[in-house]
Amino acid sequence: MDELSDRIDPARAWLAVAGAVAALLALGSVLFPRRVYDGFLWRYYWGPVAADGTRGAKCAVRHNGETTFYESVAQCRQAAGYVAEPGYTTVSTVSYALVLVFMLVGVYLLIQRLDFDYSPATFYALVPYVFFGGALRVVEDVSVAVGPDSPVAIPFPFSALFISPFIYFTVFAITLSGVLLGIVLQRRGDVERFQVPLAALGSVVLAVTLAWLAYAVTATEVVEFNPLVPAITLGGATVLAGVTWLAIEQFAPEINRGTGYMGLVIIWGHLVDGIANVLSLDWAARFGLPAYAPKHVVNGWIHRNTADFQPAWMTDLIGETWPFIFVKLGAAVFVVWVFDDKIFEDSPAYALLLLVTVLAVGLGPGSRDFLRATLGI
Template sequence: MEELYERIDEPFRAWLAALVGIVSILVVGALAFPRQVYDGFIWKYFWGPVAADGQGATCAVREGGETTLLTSTTECAQATGYVAEPGYTTVSTISYALILIFMLVGVVLLLHRLEIGYDPAFFFALFPFVLFGGALRTVEDVGITLGPEAAATVPYPWSAALISPFIYFTVFFLTLAALLVSIGLSERGLVDRFQPPLAVAGSALLAITLAYLGWVIQVSDAITFNVWVPVITLVGATILTAAAWWATERFAPSVNAGTGLMGALVIWGHNVDGVANVLSLDWNHVFGLPDYGPKHVVNGFIYNNTGTVQPQWLTDAIGTAWPFIFLKLGAAVFVVWIFDDRIFEESPAYAMLLLITVLAVGLGPGTRDFLRATLGI
């Protein structure tokens, strides 16, 4: 790994030094002023909400160095000390956004120095990790359905790694570790290229996660298996992607010129999200699924307002969420068109990272949505 270390130059080392400095300040502050820094900031805005969520509580209360879980909204409102409820706050949202930007800068610097750049093989090697992220999020959904005492549930505090937003860090660091190990194997001459072992690592993580979900289906009566959900979702997304690919190649070949099959995969990922949402919202009763609500703001607007502009007979026949499919498809095609050759030539590492992010934004939630519907949770 010495050759790998030598290729990491000063900008990345400066970024790493900043990371160590920020973490050190928080650790020293928490030790020196535990009530103000740890209880009043780190715990209240970051760990407390996850602790409450992971243990099925309405809120968690931190007072006198002790944490108490409450299940009543009245008790939470009357509690003294620092109170944390599941979900995000303004402080945590802004903080996570800043952390995301900081981490993206570090990743871009790392990719630049490792000279990964514009290589479609790298993009496709990361594809299993995107599926893994969505599947891993479903594991936490299973835990909520079964309850914290169920034998098949991942116990707290380990379950915190599966709860948003910590799950994003879990997937990120597992992916980064697999990337560095794969590059190390290539540097040592054990493999010709780092992409194949990277893809194998992601596929292995995905297989383990799916195997766990399959085991839960066998041992729990609360979890079902609706085979038509993945069939309709994946086949439908594939048909829509094939149609979009044919249309763009036939009438606007410039759309795919910069990304090629990478763009097709991006469109497919967003189609998975679109089809899974429509299937869950408008067709859940047909397949015996629970009642789901729209998770996207745009999807919610479409779902709640389409019925006001289309005939009632059409609403009764196909529902009101269907425009979301075409919105996702159109948006994905537009984004793929933006990624032309010039973007990859000017900043290949940044362009590749951004394209992977676009894929993850669609396929990650889409994977979770159709797996949840498949399991009936």
């Protein structure tokens, strides 16, 4: 068994599994289109994306090989065929989790094969891509909000590239391009450190995305600019993360020993998510913003139940979702504490990959939430 495992290249095995699964799904869709494509791939994956990317649609229905969109819940319930609503189902959630784990394994094998620098500089160079992912999702949000006739609207199916889960592949492809570009330039001797072009590309795609959103503000009356939202979100996250970091350094410096300033970025990213959620759910009306619904399971529970544990005057004063900030803060500090020196010494590639993933879980949705509120959509 040991000799067999030594002969098998993990990267080639990963590619073989990925290719086999893709081939089976493609072959099944051709041979059994109603069962494999309509009943599985479309129903749980493409259908929800199509419904999400179609303005005014409550659901998409697949029947006899054709897709129809309905704008009322009653029509969706009465429709014949496979019904897909915007959002996630249990099947898609579980399968996305499995795909995520599988993709993380693939990324881990890739960065091992590339054998590049796993220092904190690589982590910092990847931060713009995390922010870019959230901003790119807002591009599709704007497109849906303004309607198909607007000059800033992105027609479906192109907008699917900016909708979950396909947006993850879009951002991954751009990030991988930045990594490969940096490594090629470094090995050619054009740059000393590959992190410089990697960070540069990430900054460029982020700047272009933000510029597009700024253009949407000027090109349509639907999209507006609320400067207090980024000021409160980013400013509040920066202040609270800084105070937390200094307190840890003063009273429990061992928590920060493994991650260094990367831990500060992790805490900051999750606080952006926490503050953006509180502002959107409890303060939207006071800023003249649309009504938003909770997207996290945890903050949804907090939003529904906090009023049962605090006085009514306190709910009226500060809202119901504020504990979510401290939940995010506590979780971020715990993660920073877990990433000690030993993890980075034993497996620096694995530690770097996990740390970037942890940042993406917080800053990714947080950047989308506060940018949507900033634009009033």
